[in-house]
Amino acid sequence: MIDRLEKEVDVLNRHLEVFVLVWQAEPIGIVxxxxxxxxxxxKIRYSLRVLEEEDIIEPCPTGAMTTDHAQQFVETLNNELTAVIDTLGGLKISESEEIQSA
Known part of the structure; x- marks a missing residue:
């Protein structure tokens, strides 16, 4: 179960890495x-497709570029990530709740 979560976090990290590079060097191509x-x-193509579906980048003849929605995405990203981190922190099992083996 945790393995799937770790993989999803890795994929999210890749999408964000690609987004930041597009933001910094637009327009920029796959190569x-x-x-x-x-x-x-x-993997770059997949990340670009996901970012395009989120409407924060768009293709152009010379590569990928950010959209008008990219700035809002950047402004809200940290708050949204903090909320997810808080939720995950609440999932921990405390020592008093640990299951005792029989």
């Missing part, structure tokens, strides 16, 4: 993103 991140092209 440059792959070279800068060391990630294979298919």
């Amino acid at each position: 440059k993103l792959s070279n800068r991140t060391g990630l294979p092209h298919h």
